[in-house]
Amino acid sequence: MLRRLRSSLFDGGSTSRAQAVSQGQLLRQEPVPPPRVEDVSDGIYAYLQLPGQWGLNNSAFLVGASAVTLVDTCFTERRTRALLEAVRAVTDRPVGTLFNTHEHGDHTWGNFMLPESTTVVGHERCRSGMAASGLLAQTIFPGVEWGNIVLRLPTITFEDRLTLWVDDLRLEARYMGPAHTTSDAVLWLPDRKVLFSGDLVFNGGTPFVLMGSVRGALDALQGLKALGPEMVVPGHGPLAGPEVIDDQVAYLRYVQALAADGHSAGLSPLDAAREADLGEFADWHDPERIVGNLARAYTELESMEPGASVVWPEGEGGVPRRPRRSGLLQSPVHVGNCIAERLDGLGILVRYLESIARLDFELNLEKSKRVQPD
DSSP states (O other), X not given: OOOOOOHHHHTTSOBOHHHHHHHHHHHHHSOOOOOEEEEEETTEEXXXXXXXXXXXXXXXXXXXXXXXXEEOOOSSHHHHHHHHHHHXXXXXXXXXXXXXXXXXXXXXXXXXXXXXXXXXXXXXXXXXXXXXXXXXXXHHOTTSOOOXXXXXXXXXXXSSEEEEEETTEXXXXXXXXXXXXXXXXXXXXXXXXXXXXXXXXXXXXXXXXXXXXXXXXXXHHHHHHHHOOSEEEEEESSOBOTHHHHHHXXXXXXXXXXXXXXXXXTOOHHHHHHXXXXXXXXXXXXXXXXXXXXXXXXXXXXXXXXXXXXXXXXXXXXXXXXXXXXXXXXXXXXXXXXXXXXXXXXXXXXXXXXHHHHTTOOOOHHHHGGGSOO
């Protein structure tokens, strides 16, 4: 299991600054498909931002007789404006309800663009997580064209389940426990067999459970499969059938096995990632997430609670340790360093920031020095 990770992930190992600049320029030149609306079921639409890499999330909307129910907003003001324009192209009915699947900014930062009359719904931990993290990503990636974002939290929250209605169509909001984050909830439409999974499912992309739980994500996915969905609207990537759930399960079990091998061998998550062979998962988007996923899996081997903050030791090697104070993931800049810079240089940092570049980030490596050690 612990074999050398394919060289394409690490850009050959010793990436020079000049090579990294060239890669950054290439990223800026690669066209991103415009977002598109796809029919899911009668009166139900998915808004897809493909290919679905970092920050390029999916939303959805359901058109009722008098109002629209929206599932998630987007990361930036401009992208959320495009989402709302897509809704208006289908119907002139107002958005009466917005459901946030979890706390992350790529699904919630556009909330403020909805009318004051729109009711924002989310899990209790979605609200508290949003409030605690604020607009943190803006300080890490100052070059992104974020817009004038104002944090807007859910005003109706729930602990386990909540039923919403679009006319006579039942929408079941279900909290799935710590998984991708500690705030993940899905929206299940039993009469249509449609599942809005949020980031419990990345179709064609690598799952990311650093802020949640590998074990919890596996439990959540088994729960989703038991619902019997026929159509899955993932948090990122194209629409899918229920088989996409099996793909996510297979990857997370691979992470658990890799972590067990690495931990018993005394390897850090970073070293375990260096030695890993991603095999069938190597071609998924954002494979560098293996580092964060291994870090979370290591905490579970160390009996830390799901979602507990993770800090890498500043020195080489070692396993994730509990931070001195609880709360959010401590030092996200340091985490970025570990995922990016330590894995053989600037080239992997370019890969890590790829979707941010696609969010109108003019990749400026001088500015990026603040998220990497020289």
